[in-house]
Amino acid sequence: MSNISTINRASLLLATAALLAPASVSAQQENREDIVVSGQQEAQAIVDLSEAPRGPEIEGIISARDSSRLQVTADDGSKTIVGFSDQTEIKASKGLFGLGRKALATDALLNGLPVSVETVQVGDELVASQISLRDKDLKTANMIHNGTAQGFAEQTAATEALRSRVGDIDKYNVKGTTNVNFDTGKATLSSQGKADLCATAQQADAMDNALLLVVGYTDSTGDYEYNQQLSEKRASRVVNYIQQNCGWKPYRMLTPTGMSEADPMASNDTATGKAQNRRVAVNILVSKGLDGL
DSSP: OOOOTTOOHHHHHTTOOOOOOOOOOOOOOSSSOOOEEOTTOOEEOOSOGGGSOEEEEEEEEEEEEOSSEEEEEOTTSOEEEEEOOTTSEEEEEOSGGGOOEEEOOGGGOOTTOEEEEEEEEETTEEEEEEEEEEHHHHHHHHHHHHTOOTTOTTOHHHHHHHHHTOOOGGGEEEEEEEEEEOOTTOOOOOHHHHHHHHHHHHHHHTSTTEEEEEEEOOOSSSOHHHHHHHHHHHHHHHHHHHHHHSOOOGGGBOOOEEOTTOSOSSOTTSHHHHHHHSEEEEEEEEETTTTTO
């Protein structure tokens, strides 16, 4: 365990999930209607999406959205931008084995919601023809979004953090930090790292009102842009593993961030120091207002 005194507001602001700027698609009408983008650059489907060629199926968690696009983050940390419109079918499965489905409106597409997206290719963009999700995941996402207390009496701080997409370290007491290390240029978790992550989740789960903050780092090998992306990918990989394999709930996770080669634990002048710096720090936090309750 080590402390995280070097993590500050500037570090956490890097975790803000930026809404995606809509991309431009040229509008064409040659004796037929097509999918176009308005003057505000918002995708508007004016024909049946089945007329467009089929694109890939994408699975992951909604990590950002605006009025016409989603960002879907997969288990491996990769991000895909997908447009949607009034013609996109949004369906939730329910009941035993996911049988039974109900149609939903676009306001059901909340950040943090696991989805499976069928897409079509429209010019250079992917547009969702159908978005599938599970009813129980939607209920959980709605509880977080609305700040309800059903089953989440201790999660007032977590809900607010997810709404703002940024955490303020001054609001929390640090209860402990676990570092998991990575090979050069890699974001693959070792067996020891996986065991340490689940042990940390178990430790945090025993604390009242505990949240986790995940921060990724690199050594000095490579340029800044590469290291920034690598640190974010490492943080995302740790978040996914904790949630999927260690039973940690998304609403108890503050927004993860990548810090590139900032805040090194050791000198980057030696191989040993670089090995210590290639890490993800998993920090156990408790809101100062709830600590001891």
